[in-house]
Amino acid sequence: MTDSMLSGSFAPVLPEIFLLAAACVLLIADLFVKSERRTASYVLAQLILLGCALLTALVSTYSLRRPVYAFGGLFVGDQMANLLKLMAYLATAMALAYSREYLLDRKLLKGEFLALLLFALLGIMVLVSANSFITLYLGLELLSLCLYALVALNRDSAASTEAAMKYFVLGALASGLLLYGMSMIYGATGTLTISEVAQHVAKLSGNAAQRPFLVFGLVFLMAGIAFKLGLVPFHMWIPDVYQGAPTAVTLVIGSAPKLAAFAMAMRLLVNGLLELAVDWQQMLVILAVLSMALGNLAAIAQVNLKRMLAYSTIAHMGFMLLGLLSGVVGGNWRNAADAYAAAMYYTIVYVLMALGAFGVLLLLSRAGFECETLEDMKGLNRRSPWYAFVMLVLMFSLAGIPPTAGFYAKLAVLSAAVSAGQVWLAVLAVILALVGAFYYLRVVKLMYFDEPADTTPIAGSGEMRLVLSANGLALLVLGIVPQPLMALCFAAIKAL
């Protein structure tokens, strides 16, 4: 198949088409599944994810050298999209494996859960491959709508309903801001296609009369992105939603959608508005400092683990911004690929850490018992040395202690910031990360040096134990040999 044939055909969109069709099949097939455990639906969902991964691997061979476009430029298939899609499949498959028992115990594992999860994944894929404001927005809405419904899925819980309502209202507001920004940029450039926006912006940004107009639109775009990433001051929803949602759904929200939010920032800021980097990098500096400060300081005060991890998300996303904001130095783009690759690596590693941390909470929860406070982690070492060790690796990685992947991710991002001349910002980030280490290490202390309050043996299905162990080990391995994944990220950014 030649490139020209491919650009006019549906071939690059195959994974999306497959996932949509398969999710609809799952939705119907699940009606005929009689068993309470829904093994058939669960296996089908995992197979669908595997199919998507194979198709994406197939499609990615066509876009190795340069991006392929489809549907008149609404869709772009490039290496960044493919890598992020593969990571999103992995995150979704892991989320499924972790949450199965938890959902079964609470009678929440219905066909709708699986279908909404897959549709959310479809939204992520559309967003990640968006080359137009329209597809970007539609992907975002598809993803968000599924997440709102998933948060509210436990209908009898007042906390879940309240969390869903907050998420929905604030999400709608953020969508409005994003659309407003898009309409501003559209008004200035006259096109919705991101790659064409970039060309127009390159022409317009030198014009003193036009530039304020573009920057004005950029401010609103930034608000939308910051909401999706959960950056201060657009973070209000994160703690409440993380705490209110069933832990399995918190796991879903905290993992793959972060990849989508990263892709959204890359598409809008780097693909579309790179000429305005001077302006958006300043905004990112403010967001990064506020997020790291508030996230790390507020997490110390939390007793609820889910809430603590929510504030930790805010801090981590702020840290990730250090990479995004050090791409362009004084109109010089030499640093860009390194910096954005570091940010991408950070995001991927963060997703793995979030999956693992919430996975441990799911492992320790059982029917009628939610593991969600610091108390519940007491003496985990006595109950299960291995899972205490896995949690130790996760906490070390979140805190950024070598030799875990979290350390390498922080190092890469910091070195990008330092080579961009943002030394004071890097110093501040390190200090705040040290503050953050306190609450991660407190969990480790509780696990290893306190007496267990509850000595029930740890349940959890075989596949969950296996995946969770692999998750913990992967973070250790990625910390010791980070190069392969880093090389993939670098190649993906290089090919943008």
Place this chain on the structure above:
Amino acid sequence: MIVETAVFYLFAAVMLIAGLRVITARNPVHAALFLVLAFFTASAIWLLLEAEFLAIALVLVYVGAVMVLFLFVVMMLDINLERLREGFWRNLPLALVVGAIMAAEIVAVIAERYFEVASQAPPLPAGYSNTRALGMLLYTDYAYAFEIAAVILLVAIVAAIALTLRRRKDTKYQSPAQQVRVRPAERVRLVSMPAEKDR
């Protein structure tokens, strides 16, 4: 020309007042009706721009279907308005300040670009149908976006059902299929009983 401008300002003014009343009206039914008015005037402005299809779709879909449903819901639910309004006056000063700053910024940025522009859109060629033009765009250039919008609607259906459908175990319902398939033997049950003795 002047008539058109006058009509535009008339509809625009009515729309702004209606929009303001939507958020200030005390009675939610009134607010919903003002929203209907806002939709009507918006569609009138679209008509002025010769976008007939959008104008009619707005009236049919929003006024005809969405707002009627909305009114139903507003009337069915017993909403405690006083509680909803609690924060309104307290937060109003802050909201006004933020809103005023935003409005001033928007005017400052947009004013020099658009306020002096008095250009007229070129007249449409004869026989131009914007329904057809929209259809061509939707099903060719924007087919992908159109399909995703359809998926969003599907998700909305799935989510709405997942969140609201409750199967009650104690309801007694009839199954027409079983009723039709019933055989005479199942309707009458013959029970053999020993004959009772006479007293």
